[in-house]
Amino acid sequence: MSLSLRFAAGSHKGMIREGNEDSGYAGPRLLAIADGMGGQAAGEVASSEVISALVTLDDDVPGSDILTSLGTAVQRANDQLRMMVEEDPQLEGMGTTLTALLWTGQRLGLVHVGDSRAYLLRDGVLTQITQDHTWVQRLVDEGRITEEEATTHPQRSLLMRALGSGDHVEPDLSIREVRAGDRYLICSDGLSGVVSHQTMEETLAAYQEPQQTVQELIQLALRGGGPDNITVIVADVLDVDGGDGPAGRLSDTPVVVGAVAESQPLLNDGGAMQTPAGRASGLGRSGQPPAGGFGPPGSGDDLGYGGMPPEDGGYGTYSERDLRKPRGAGRRWFKRIFFTLLVLALVGAGAYGGWRWTQTQYFVGANDGHVALYRGISQDLAWVSLSKVEKDHPDIELKYLPSYQQRQVEETIAGSSLAKAEAKIRELGAQATACRKQEEARAAAAARPSAPPSEEQAGGTAGSTKPKPTPTTAVPSPGPTLTEDEKRLASNCGKQ
Structure with missing residues (x-):
């Protein structure tokens, strides 16, 4: 049995955020999402740098030790972020999550840091295969709060681990055995924090095309208010021996979405770049999706998924309200300032409340x-x-x-x-x-000495010898009494 991945990816900045700090990459061997954080544009920089550092893993079939490859790449990405902060102190505080799958042809290597998530749908049952590195997850693990309380906890987004937060990063690394029919989902918390587990399971279990599923999941998050950037990758494991049906329409064209897509320069090399990573770097924000790709290159624009809205007759297109932009520069800047101040106030109040609780x-x-x-x-x-x-x-x-x-x-x-x-x-x-x-x-x-032997024990008889005086010695303390x-x-x- 010969297995291969059929994948799609999409990203949207959501309904509140001004920009997109998520970055995503989907290729024939590498699937990865990074959710950046930090002041100014630091979050976009962090997620873009980490995805760019990992994308070289998509060039060749990994060796037998794929976890070492993943761990080394993640540490290299973390070192790059720390070096950037040293060179530009204004980037201090930037960081990013990372959840990625590396495909060997028979197995998947999983690396995870932060609160982006990976799921496996097998036999119609959706299972989360990563554990959030968040404060509230730690409280759940210690039995201090319940899973239900964690979903509404004011500090549910506070990370305990992130790339860029220290000189050394400790990612979760594991191997996943795969089988034909498996469907994998990687997403930022803009999806998992808004759409319920049951709804995601029902959507994925419908087994529509990966690109259609990506679009529907993003739309579900938008209908839930879209409070955060939303980035989604869906990948199906297919048996390609038959060469027909969905397996016959596989494409190895990589897909870049989110902040990293916006930061990639367009290349005019006439198609000279032949590796998956090389082709990915040329996607940028091109107007047309690559031919045959299941996931178009996206930048998180309001039209979604790289300027390509859902097809008519699907599960719905974005409403006029979803796509409407404020008119006039004055109103636009007023809304930006208002939402910025509102977010800062909420984050500040939540952080202070969390600290008071500790x-x-x-x-x-x-x-x-x-x-x-x-x-x-x-x-x-x-x-x-x-x-x-x-x-x-x-x-x-x-x-x-x-x-x-x-x-x-x-x-x-x-x-x-x-x-x-x-x-x-x-x-x-x-x-x-x-x-x-x-x-x-x-x-x-x-330390207490033993008693001296008697004359008889020494071999003498009574009266036959004159007893010699015994030297006086100090008697040691008997020690404390319990x-x-x-x-x-x-x-x-x-x-x-």
């Missing part, structure tokens, strides 16, 4: 070899620490705790409230004291 949380952790009480949560938010030492306890040394408690403290113990965290500190203090006393008592016992409670706790000291 200051009501407490946990127990390690600090230079001993126990400490922390205020906040045991995570950093990209560039910002969300915790600080509330009270140090140098008297509770980790070395005196049982091994399992040492691991718990090093991994942090959530206390939620101050009272619960302080109660845990007292419990650890009592355990450390019992183990320390037990160790000191054993040391004292080992209370009954401490004896009970001391039984835990050797536990692993």
